[in-house]
Amino acid sequence: MGSMSDTGQLWWALGYCGFMMLLAFIIKRYPPKKINPFYGYRTKRSMKNPKTWEAANKYAAQLMLQFCLYSFLIPAVTYLLIPGWNLLITxxxxxxxxxxxxxxxxxxxxNLFDENGDLI
Incomplete structure (x- = not known):
């Protein structure tokens, strides 16, 4: 994949995972206080009301942080199996x-709210 060395791809892939981890940490540490169009977990369902907004952002931030931890396995395994494709696969x-x-x-x-955003 291009002229980047296998080690270079590993470092870029790890850096990408680190950047995503930093974003996840920021979102978890500084969740959005109010429904807004710029920051936070924004979907039609999550923006129904303050309760759905808070539940969605809390859950998504925690899940993203966990998935970002797992994502560091991708460049490690790819480096061992197909290092030339490490960054793309990551x-x-x-x-x-x-x-x-x-x-x-x-x-x-x-599972928590009905289609109107009321607790089930």
Whole structure:
């Protein structure tokens, strides 16, 4: 994959995972206080009311932090198996993990709230 060395790809992939971990930590440490269009876990369901907003952001931040920890395994394993594709596979893997955060958070919200955003 290009002219980047295998070690270079490993460092970039680890740096990417570290950056995503930093974002997850910031979101967990400084959750958005009010529903807004800029910062936080923003979906139609999460923005129904303050209760759905708080539940979604708390759950998504915790899940993202856990998934970011797991994401460090991607470059480590890829470096051993196919090091020339490390950075690409790491970015794809992290994208899948972020999509899983959305999937699981929406499932979590649907278990707690009805379609109007009221507690079940």
């Amino acid at each position: 970015v794809i893997g992290n994208t899948i993990l972020i999509l899983l955060v959305i999937f699981y958070t929406e499932k979590h919200l649907s």
